[in-house]
Amino acid sequence: MIKNWNYLDDYQHDRRLILEIVDRVFSSGRLILGPEVAAFEAKFAAYCGVAHGVGVNSCTDALFLALKALGIGPGDEVITTANTAVPTVAAVRAAGALPVFVDVEEDTFLIDPSQIEPAITARTKCVLPVHLFGQVADMEPLLRTAARHGLKVVEDCAQAAGALYGGKKAGSFGDIGAFSFYPTKVLGGYGDGGMAITNSDAWRDKLRRLRFYGMKTDYYAEEEGYNSRLDEIQAALLLHKIESLDASVRKRQDIARHYTEELTGVGDIAVPVVRNGRTHQFYTYTIRTKHRDDLMRFLRDHEIECRINYPTPVHLMRGYGFLNYKAGRLPVTERLAGEILSLPLYPGLAPEDAGKVARCAKLFFADHSS
Numbered sequence: 001m002i003k004n005w006n007y008l009d010d011y012q013h014d015r016r017l018i019l020e021i022v023d024r025v026f027s028s029g030r031l032i033l034g035p036e037v038a039a040f041e042a043k044f045a046a047y048c049g050v051a052h053g054v055g056v057n058s059c060t061d062a063l064f065l066a067l068k069a070l071g072i073g074p075g076d077e078v079i080t081t082a083n084t085a086v087p088t089v090a091a092v093r094a095a096g097a098l099p100v101f102v103d104v105e106e107d108t109f110l111i112d113p114s115q116i117e118p119a120i121t122a123r124t125k126c127v128l129p130v131h132l133f134g135q136v137a138d139m140e141p142l143l144r145t146a147a148r149h150g151l152k153v154v155e156d157c158a159q160a161a162g163a164l165y166g167g168k169k170a171g172s173f174g175d176i177g178a179f180s181f182y183p184t185k186v187l188g189g190y191g192d193g194g195m196a197i198t199n200s201d202a203w204r205d206k207l208r209r210l211r212f213y214g215m216k217t218d219y220y221a222e223e224e225g226y227n228s229r230l231d232e233i234q235a236a237l238l239l240h241k242i243e244s245l246d247a248s249v250r251k252r253q254d255i256a257r258h259y260t261e262e263l264t265g266v267g268d269i270a271v272p273v274v275r276n277g278r279t280h281q282f283y284t285y286t287i288r289t290k291h292r293d294d295l296m297r298f299l300r301d302h303e304i305e306c307r308i309n310y311p312t313p314v315h316l317m318r319g320y321g322f323l324n325y326k327a328g329r330l331p332v333t334e335r336l337a338g339e340i341l342s343l344p345l346y347p348g349l350a351p352e353d354a355g356k357v358a359r360c361a362k363l364f365f366a367d368h369s370s
């Protein structure tokens, strides 16, 4: 079976070094929030072109704590999109705020900046763009709208570490950027992990307190806080992995280029659109076709595993029924959910396997006119 992702490739390749790192950290006598975390925070923040990083337990927590740090909570509205991973919305709810969903651009799947202004109310406090699949949303108009209305901006960069927009990195545009180091991610660890990045000293300090029971020094809470710490072991492994991040993204981009060359003009496939002035990290390679379900079945029959990111937009999930969104409210988002398909893509995917995926997709469309 050609998989969508396989971390064991990475582990086998790097096993000796990984075990050395594990041994070094285990022998150091420090397991949580120590020198490895501090070094990785500094390294990742510099990589993103911002002043500070605060390591936390996950991107969900980075988003939640970012909103808390910015003073967003009950009674406040946060404008975001519904074609995202559930955690984007879970984080808004954890902060006690109300997610307000707007529609996305038909070709990039990213928040449509022109939809933001009409959604602003007296309660709106924040815009939360999701840099879905590895491409940064259209930040220039978004930031202009946010500035005009005095709104905070928190970027969900879970899928887009290192992605460029106008030469600047994902997460460096808004007030706070949130990242995931979940194993499948572009920069993935060997367990859960996340980071909030910011240029503000004040928000860095606040985020540090919030992740550690509201404490600056042991056993004294300055404010109400939480437990969302990053392990030394994950930080040490991520410090190692960040060295090859750009090279591993280039491998993703090479596979994506191959898919795009092979699949452009095949049947009714729409290949991913990368806007001028941006790079795409290809966390996923997500195509669109009206024959999605049949194509997926056909590929599965040929031992090729695909994914749908995501089959149900969050506003139509039972768990978020209380938000009272009806089908039809976000027409582009809802249409996309029935037509998108992510083909296998990860840095270790063998070229012959990528070749087989493209060949099989073509074979399918030889029998299905668009």
Ligand SMILES: Cc1ncc(COP(=O)(O)O)c(C=O)c1O
Pocket (backbone or CB within 6 Å): 057, 058, 059, 060, 061, 084, 085, 087, 088, 130, 132, 156, 158, 159, 179, 180, 181, 182, 193, 194
């Ligand atoms: C767009 C998006 N936001 C947030 C998250 C949450 O990341 P984590 O699993 O690190 O909490 C994910 C990962 O699933 C994601 O894809």
